[in-house]
Amino acid sequence: MPEALRTRIASLDCIVVDGGADPSIGVVICHGYGASYDDLAGLSNEWISLLGDQGGKFRFVFPDAPNSLAELGMPQGRAWWPINMARLAEAVQAADFEELHEHEPPGVTEARLALCETIEAVKEQLGGAEIPLVLGGFSQGAMLAMDTALRGSIAVPQLLIQFSGTVICRPHWQQAMKRLSETAVFQSHGTIDPILPYASAETLNQMLLNAGVENHFHSFQGPHTIDLESVTVTAELLRKIAAS
Numbered sequence: 001m002p003e004a005l006r007t008r009i010a011s012l013d014c015i016v017v018d019g020g021a022d023p024s025i026g027v028v029i030c031h032g033y034g035a036s037y038d039d040l041a042g043l044s045n046e047w048i049s050l051l052g053d054q055g056g057k058f059r060f061v062f063p064d065a066p067n068s069l070a071e072l073g074m075p076q077g078r079a080w081w082p083i084n085m086a087r088l089a090e091a092v093q094a095a096d097f098e099e100l101h102e103h104e105p106p107g108v109t110e111a112r113l114a115l116c117e118t119i120e121a122v123k124e125q126l127g128g129a130e131i132p133l134v135l136g137g138f139s140q141g142a143m144l145a146m147d148t149a150l151r152g153s154i155a156v157p158q159l160l161i162q163f164s165g166t167v168i169c170r171p172h173w174q175q176a177m178k179r180l181s182e183t184a185v186f187q188s189h190g191t192i193d194p195i196l197p198y199a200s201a202e203t204l205n206q207m208l209l210n211a212g213v214e215n216h217f218h219s220f221q222g223p224h225t226i227d228l229e230s231v232t233v234t235a236e237l238l239r240k241i242a243a244s
Contacts, residue, residue, distance in 0.1 A: 002048060004041060009125075010117035012063040013037065017044035020056020025241060026122045027134040028061045029161070030115070030141030034077040037064035040138060043231065050235035054242040061122050065141075066114060067107070080144045081107030101167040101203060108169065111144055116152045129155065132241055136161025136186075136234075138226060139196065143168050146204075149183065150176040158241050161234055162187040163226045166200040167207060177211035185215040186237055188230040190222035 005016045015037045027047075031039045044060035051058070069077035083105070123131045135157040137145040142165025149160050150173055160183050167173065185208055189201035198219065208215040216237070220227045 002045065004044075009061065009063070010121045011114050012066065012118045014064065014118065015041045015062040017041065017048075017060040017062075019044075019048045019051070019058040019060070023057055023059035024126060025058050025132045025134065025238075026061065026119070026126055027058055027238070028063065028115075028119055028122060028136075028145075030063060030080070030137030030144050031065065031078070032137070032139030032141050032164075033079050033083050034069060034074055035138075036076055036078045037062045040141075043226075046231050047235050047238060050232060051239055051242070054239050057242045058238065059122070059126060061118070063115065063118055066111070080111040080140050081105045083140065100200070101170045104169045104172070108144070108147060112148050112152050115144060115148050116154050119148075119152075119154050132244075133157040134159040134161065134238065134241065136163065137165070138163040139165065139224065142166075146173070150179055156180060156183050158183065159234075159237050160185045162204065163230060164189055164193060164196055164201070164224055165204060166196050167204045170207075174207065174211075177207065177213065180208070180211070180213045183213070184237060185213055186218070186230075186234055187215055188218040188220065188227065190225060190227070191219055192222065193224045195224040 002017050007014055007016055029040050031037060041062045048055035065078035065080045067079040069079055123129055135145045135149055142162045149157055156179055189198055191198045205215060205217045218230055
């Protein structure tokens, strides 16, 4: 099993897992609200196992969100920006996500800037700006990944992974969506997700399709999680990048 290195890259603490001795493709995956960089780090071993000989080409980086949630009773929990969970629960109960989709959360700009700095440092470590990039995340981390791909200072990723994400900052995203014209997007969402309901995922899917973006949309019977098929399908998308 590859060694997991805990290190600081730019302004973010990260877990780094290399699939081999000389990786040349960066994969940056952001955890969700209330979790930490440990939460998704296990994906690296699953992907490396599924990729076989191609796994050695990848460096997997899992950044830790900058904001602690210890004051909210989650001593290990982190957040990319604050979330009013009571307001989110009200929106879910009323099936009214317009405010969520339109709203630009305070703190998202700072999170995007920090993530861009980390991504640029990862690419530099691997050989420079032309290094292929895969960017993704789960839940709040998926929102940050999309916002960074659309509005960040980085070059667009070859693959953008959206595990259980949704739309925020809609006016800005719609304006920038054509930026993903050369990016493959994978989106997955559980049909019984009680936290970010499935309808909000359909909104994101439709926005991508309306902009002509290549979106692989995978729905599954399940809650707010990452299912096995999402792992295997994204492994195949990683394999395509390694082979190109």
